[in-house]
Each structure stands twice: as C-alpha cells, then as structure tokens.
Amino acid sequence: MISSLQNLPPGILMVVGSLFLPLLGKRFAAWGALALSITSLLFFATTSFGIYGSLELFGTTLDLVRIDKLSYVFGLIFHLAAILSSIYALHVKDGLQHLSGIMYAGAAIGASCAGDLVTLFVFWELTAIASVFLIWATNTERSYRAGIRYLIIQVTSGVLLLSGAIMRYAETGSLSFGGMGEYGVIGIESTSGVLILLAFGIKCAFPLLHNWLQDSYPKATPTGTVFLSAFTTKLAVYSLARGFAGTEELITIGCVMTLFPIFFAVIENDLRKVLAYSLNNQLGFMVVGIGIGTELALNGTVAHAFCHIIYKALLFMSMGAVLHRVGTTKATELGGLHKSMPLTTIFCCIGAGSIAGFPLLSGFISKSMIITAAAEEHMLAVWIVLLIASAGVMEHSGIKIPFFAFFSHDSGKRVKEAPWNMLVAMALAAAMCIGLGVGYEWLYALLPFESHYVPYTMAHVITVMQLLLFAALAFVVLMKSGLYPPEERALNLDTDWVYRKLLPNLLGRLASLVKFVDQAIRKAFLHLLARFENRLQSAFSDSGMIGRTWTTSAMAVWASLLLGLCLLLYYL
Amino acid sequence: MTNTPSDHAPAPDNPSWFERNVSLIIVGLVVACVLSLLAEVIWHSTFFDEKHPAHFKLENTYFYSAGFGFCAFVAVVFLGKLLRPIIKRPEDYYDQ
Structure with missing residues (x-):
C-alpha cells in the first residue's frame, strides 16, 4: 500500500482532499484542513529518498516524484508551514478559503518533489490558480482586481516554464528536472534555459518582475497572507537552486x-x-546564495529558506x-497595541528578532552562512551589499x-x-524560531551538503x-532628533504603475487617436459620397446631362456613330 | 470578520511599563552598544590570533561592524526619505 502511494506526488493527498473540505461544513472544514496537513506530513516523513512514479509519455520518461535532500527539506518546511497556517486559520468559517489554502500548499509540495518539468509545470500552475482565491476572499473591488493581476502574472510564469520545457525537450530529448542530488541542471546557455529562468524569476520576484507580490499579498485575508508568504516564492527559490545553482548572474540579481x-x-x-517588501529582500539573500553556488552557499540558501518561512509566517501572523x-x-492608525495585545507583541518581537538575525534566533544561524559564503x-562588493541589507532588515x-x-x-x-x-x-x-536558533544542528543535518559551518x-x-x-x-538617534520620516497616509508607486497607469493611459490615448483617425476618414468619405450624390442628382435632373430629354436627330447621330465604331473595330 | 475597537478615544488608563521606562530602555541600549565594543576590544587583545580567519582587511578594523550598522541604517532611512517625494501619491490614486 505504502509503496504504491510513493508513486503519487507528495502533497496529492492535500490537493485531492482539499476538494472535500467544503463538504465538512463551516465548523469542521478548518479542522479537516489541519488533519489533512498532518496526515500528509506523516506520509511524507515515511517516504524514503528515491525516484518514483515513472511514466512513459510523449516518447519520454516522466518522473512524477524525486525526493532527494533538497526536495525533502522543502517538502518538510512546506508541510510545517501548512500546519502552522491551518492552525492560524482554525477560526475561519469559509470552506473555500480552506480548500484554496490546502490545495495551494499541496501543489507547492508536489512541485518541490517533481522529477520532471511537465509535473513541475502542472503543480506550478496549480499553485497560482489555487492561491488566487485567498486574495479574492477579501471580497473587495481592490482585492478582486489585484487577484486578476496576480493570476495573469502567475499563469504567464507557467506558460514561460512550459515553453522552455518544450524547447528543452526539442534540444535535449529529455524533460528531466535533475536526478538525485543534482543541482544547477538547466543553466542559461540555451534559449530554453533563459525562458525557464524567467519563469522562475517571475515567481521569485526578481527586480522589475517583483511587484505582483507587494500588490497582491497585502490584499489577501489575514489568514490567506500567511499561506501566501510561505509557498510561491520559496518554490521558486527551490526551483532556482535545482536548475540554476552557480549561475553567476544570479549574484547581481540577488544583490539588487x-x-x-x-x-x-x-x-x-x-x-x-512592508512585510511584502521585506520578503522580497530576504529572497535576495537566497538568490545570492544560489548564484554563488558553493556547498556552503547552497546550504545557506536552503537553511535561510527554512528559517525564513517560519519567521516570515510569524510576522504575517x-x-x-x-x-x-x-x-x-x-502604521498611521496603529500604535500602543502592546497594552491590549501583549502576547501578539511578544511573538511579533521574536519574529522581528529572528529576521534581523539576533543570536539564539533562527535568522542568525542561516543568513550568516550566505554572507560567509560570499566572503569565502x-x-x-557582495559581502558589503549583504551587510547593508542586514542593517536594512x-x-x-x-x-x-x-x-x-x-x-x-x-x-x-x-x-x-x-x-x-x-x-x-x-x-x-516563535518556539520554532528559538528552537532553530539554539538547536541549529538539527537543521544543518537536513541540508543538501554536509555542513561544517559553526x-x-x-x-x-x-x-x-x-x-x-x-x-x-541609529533609529533612536533619528527618532529623537526628528529626522526619522513620519508615517504618512499615502500610496507609493512601484513597477505596477507601468501596467496599472502607464499602459492603460497609453492604450487610452492610442484608442483616442484611432477614434480620431477613424472619424476623420469616415467624415471625408461621407463628404465625397455626398458630393458624388449631388453630381448624380444634377446629372439625372430634368436639365442634367443624362436626365434631360434628347431630340430624335441627336439620338440618330449617336446610334450611327456607335454602329460606325463597331464596324471599324470589326475590320481591325 | 474584523472586530471594531471598543474605544477610539486616547488611552485613559495608566501608562504601561514601556511608556514609563523609555529613557531606561534607551540607556540600556547605549550600555549594550558600549559593551559590544568592549567585548571586541577584549576579544581582539586576548585571542587575536585565534580570531576566525578574516577574508577582507576591513574585518580586522576595530568596530567596523558597529560603524557599518549605524551608517547603513542612517543611509537607508535618508535614501528612503529622498525617494518618498518622487513616488508618493494619494491613497486612492489607482481608484481614480
């Protein structure tokens, strides 16, 4: 039984099981979601490393499941994130949100264990489609529009991935996404590699491709954002590590x-x-690690993704x-909440300490691996940028x-x-943040390469x-001296301005121009038509060329002239 | 879904421990800063040879990390301040 289940992608239990959650009713759907996450984790933890579920399709072999150290760490942390998010959402009565969250988590787990690009693509798109309902669940016009933008961008990423996979199949005859323990399997030497990198880059929120994240995550429901913060971008980090480890261009991209x-x-x-921007900044550390591509750097990236998912979820919670x-x-409407929400305050401070990288908390033991890898x-320049970024965090x-x-x-x-x-x-x-900061050896043992880092x-x-x-x-000095910028009720432009303002404006102007030209042509044509009609009218009027009464002799002259012409033509 | 706050008026209750001890917290922070500098001086002078191998000369400069933390923080805030007038728009900018 267990051996046949191994052939199914991990997370499939959550994907299929989630469809039945709304049937459990408002009261039990949330508990069903938690039960599904825990059951799936138990199955996943008992699966040993290996390649399973090989299929012959399109004349090539597809490996639905490949679990090696890299896939395992991501599968594990995705399960833990699903469990934490499910507990956090236990009070939510909306079955659709639970369906969406659990299917999304299951799809991310399936993708992180996909052995070929087609399976990866299927789960890749499923994460996009399932997760958009977490944004729409807010039920406002703004969240609806943000969800549509999110979906278009995410599906575009999937289409690029599929195009790259097809081109790669044409080039190499294989759809494999790396065997056991293989990293940097794609590279950017070919066009297909560039397309796949672009697909991963959109989901990883590369600079200029990033703004879907800050646009959509803050508009999801309180519980939805916790789900969203864990999976999409870290799935992209996993895919980048698998496909593009050691690609130097990623160091520059990560630094930016x-x-x-x-x-x-x-x-x-x-x-x-702010947390969405912070997420983007943390992804930068991971992308730098992937770009450096040494064993320490990749270990650092995986460890940082693991710790980051937990403390970022905690901050979003x-x-x-x-x-x-x-x-x-x-921020303009908050302040002083430590009086009425003391426990939330303490948990938030632990999350903040973790992301900042204080000793004994999780960020300290993971971020420093990437910084040390750059130094080694x-x-x-990279080392200095990462230090500045650490102060920024x-x-x-x-x-x-x-x-x-x-x-x-x-x-x-x-x-x-x-x-x-x-x-x-x-x-x-919060306990996990402290546990990882103190008992880091447990995490280091899970990393893809043997870790000697202290x-x-x-x-x-x-x-x-x-x-x-x-x-x-510095913060205290700036606050006391009044130099720290006050919080203001305002919206700050980012690259989404291009497709939310500039392009619609340009399209609007183009439409006005087309309308103007179209109207001018129609007007000129109607004018010509009117003149022609006038001519015809005057020609057919009583005194016109055609309409007036001709004399019989004139007609006889014309008839003999025409007959003469015919005779001439006949002899010619 | 959301619970409206029961009271929007300014807090009538007693100030919290944090509000009463802001100065103490700042003094504590300054003391911690000084201690971290002292720790480096002691560490350098006592175990300099055993210090983890430096990859850059900068790492052997006294208090580089403290200077970095302070200056980078100030620079980030000031650059953010410079950025604000360029990208700031009304909250309903996209709804117009």
Whole structure:
C-alpha cells in the first residue's frame, strides 16, 4: 500500500482532499484542513529518498516524484508551514478559503518533489490558480482586481516554464528536472534555459518582475497572507537552486533584490506591505546564495529558506492578528497595541528578532552562512551589499514593524487579544524560531551538503551584535532628533504603475487617436459620397446631362456613330 | 470578520511599563552598544590570533561592524526619505 502511494506526488493527498473540505461544513472544514496537513506530513516523513512514479509519455520518461535532500527539506518546511497556517486559520468559517489554502500548499509540495518539468509545470500552475482565491476572499473591488493581476502574472510564469520545457525537450530529448542530488541542471546557455529562468524569476520576484507580490499579498485575508508568504516564492527559490545553482548572474540579481525593497519599506505605511517588501529582500539573500553556488552557499540558501518561512509566517501572523482585531495594518492608525495585545507583541518581537538575525534566533544561524559564503569566495562588493541589507532588515522588520504596530504613540485603540488559535500558531512559530536558533544542528543535518559551518563563534556573535545594536541606536538617534520620516497616509508607486497607469493611459490615448483617425476618414468619405450624390442628382435632373430629354436627330447621330465604331473595330 | 475597537478615544488608563521606562530602555541600549565594543576590544587583545580567519582587511578594523550598522541604517532611512517625494501619491490614486 505504502509503496504504491510513493508513486503519487507528495502533497496529492492535500490537493485531492482539499476538494472535500467544503463538504465538512463551516465548523469542521478548518479542522479537516489541519488533519489533512498532518496526515500528509506523516506520509511524507515515511517516504524514503528515491525516484518514483515513472511514466512513459510523449516518447519520454516522466518522473512524477524525486525526493532527494533538497526536495525533502522543502517538502518538510512546506508541510510545517501548512500546519502552522491551518492552525492560524482554525477560526475561519469559509470552506473555500480552506480548500484554496490546502490545495495551494499541496501543489507547492508536489512541485518541490517533481522529477520532471511537465509535473513541475502542472503543480506550478496549480499553485497560482489555487492561491488566487485567498486574495479574492477579501471580497473587495481592490482585492478582486489585484487577484486578476496576480493570476495573469502567475499563469504567464507557467506558460514561460512550459515553453522552455518544450524547447528543452526539442534540444535535449529529455524533460528531466535533475536526478538525485543534482543541482544547477538547466543553466542559461540555451534559449530554453533563459525562458525557464524567467519563469522562475517571475515567481521569485526578481527586480522589475517583483511587484505582483507587494500588490497582491497585502490584499489577501489575514489568514490567506500567511499561506501566501510561505509557498510561491520559496518554490521558486527551490526551483532556482535545482536548475540554476552557480549561475553567476544570479549574484547581481540577488544583490539588487536585497537592496531596493528596503528603501520602499522605510516609507511604506501599510505594515503588511512592508512585510511584502521585506520578503522580497530576504529572497535576495537566497538568490545570492544560489548564484554563488558553493556547498556552503547552497546550504545557506536552503537553511535561510527554512528559517525564513517560519519567521516570515510569524510576522504575517502577528500583523494578521492586528488586522483581524483592529481592522487595519496602517502604521498611521496603529500604535500602543502592546497594552491590549501583549502576547501578539511578544511573538511579533521574536519574529522581528529572528529576521534581523539576533543570536539564539533562527535568522542568525542561516543568513550568516550566505554572507560567509560570499566572503569565502572573496566577493567584497557582495559581502558589503549583504551587510547593508542586514542593517536594512533591522530597520524595516526588526524595528519598524513591532515599533509602529505595538509601541510608538498610543493610538488609543483597545482591542481584544488575538483568538486562541492565532496565539497557538504564533507560539509554535516563535518556539520554532528559538528552537532553530539554539538547536541549529538539527537543521544543518537536513541540508543538501554536509555542513561544517559553526555559527556561534565569539567573533561572529560580537560583529552581529554590534551591527544590530548600532542600527537600533541609529533609529533612536533619528527618532529623537526628528529626522526619522513620519508615517504618512499615502500610496507609493512601484513597477505596477507601468501596467496599472502607464499602459492603460497609453492604450487610452492610442484608442483616442484611432477614434480620431477613424472619424476623420469616415467624415471625408461621407463628404465625397455626398458630393458624388449631388453630381448624380444634377446629372439625372430634368436639365442634367443624362436626365434631360434628347431630340430624335441627336439620338440618330449617336446610334450611327456607335454602329460606325463597331464596324471599324470589326475590320481591325 | 474584523472586530471594531471598543474605544477610539486616547488611552485613559495608566501608562504601561514601556511608556514609563523609555529613557531606561534607551540607556540600556547605549550600555549594550558600549559593551559590544568592549567585548571586541577584549576579544581582539586576548585571542587575536585565534580570531576566525578574516577574508577582507576591513574585518580586522576595530568596530567596523558597529560603524557599518549605524551608517547603513542612517543611509537607508535618508535614501528612503529622498525617494518618498518622487513616488508618493494619494491613497486612492489607482481608484481614480
């Protein structure tokens, strides 16, 4: 029984099972979602490494399942994220949201264990289609439109992936996405490789392709954003590691990704959007690691993805709890919530400390692997960029999120503490952040390569503490001197301006131009027609050339002339 | 779905521990900063040879990390401030 189940993609239980969740009714759908996640994890944990479910299709072999160390870590963390998110969403009565969340998580798990590009494509598209309902579930005009934009961009990514896969099949005769323990299997030497990189790059929110993330995630439901933060982008990180490890161009792309979002995060008012920019910045660290491609760098990328999923989920959970209770996550309307939501405040601070990389918390033991990998390869510029980005993380996620939501000036809002299930999910995530920070050896044992990295050296602890403490000191100095920019109720433009404003405007102008030219042509034609009609009228009138009465002799002359002409032509 | 706050008026209750001890927290932070600098001085002078191998000369400069943290933070905030007037729009910009 178990052996035949191995041939099915991991996560398929969640994908199929999710369809039945709405049948359980409002009360039990949430518990069904949690039960499905846990059952799927138990099956996954008992599956041994290997390639399963080989099919002969299109004259080639498809491997539905390939579980090696890389797939296993991502499959594991996706399951844990699904369980945490399901607990966090236990109070939600909307069966469709549970269906969507669990199917989305299952699809991401299936994709992370796909052995060929076609299976990857199928799950890739399923993550897009299933997850959009988490955005639409907010039930506002804005979320509906954002969902449509999200879906178009995600499906485009899938289409690019399929095009690349077909071209690759034509070039190499294989649809394989790497065997056991193979990394960097695609590369960008061929056009198909570039197409596949572009597909992964859209989902990984590469610079200029990134804005779907900041556009859509803050518009999802409080629980939906927690689901969304875990899967799509980290599936892209997994795929990049599998397909493009050691591709040097990714180092530059990753560096840009770590830097540009931090400036947007400083001035963003919506704290869930700040977290979306922060997510983008964290992905940059992982992309740099993939680009460097050494064993330490790839280990660092995988470890960072693992830790990041948990602390980012924790931060989105704390902001979701604020949204659930207060009704907004705008910094201008928050402040002083530590009085009424003390537990949420503590959990948020643990998440903030983790992402900033304080010792004994999870970010410390993962981010430093990537920074050290850059140093070991003597990449001074990359190393400096990552240090600046680390100070930037401290600014927007380490300080801004907890400070403006829970401390800062008291907004006077007095609300209830978050519901019990949200608190349990946050407590579990916070415990994991601390557990990973202290018991890092457990995570290091799961990494694709044997790890000799030691995070807790005195030099490392001192340098990180100096960096973070002095960044905090800079915040205090800027706040006290009034130089820190105040939060403002405003919207900040990003690349989505191109397709939400510029292109519609240009299209609008083009449409006006076409309308103008069309009208001018019609007018000129009607004018010509009217003149022709006038001519005809005058020609056929009583006094006109054709309409007037001709004399019999004139007709006889014309008839003999025509006959003469015919005779002439006949003889010629 | 959302619970409206029961009270929108400014807090009538007593200030919290955090609000009463902001100065103390700042002093604590400054002390922690100084301690982190002292720790480096002691570490350098006592175990310099055993310090983990530096990859760049910068790593052997005293307090580079502290300087980096402070300067990078200030630079990020100021660049963000410069960016704001360029990209700031009304909240309903896309609804118009």
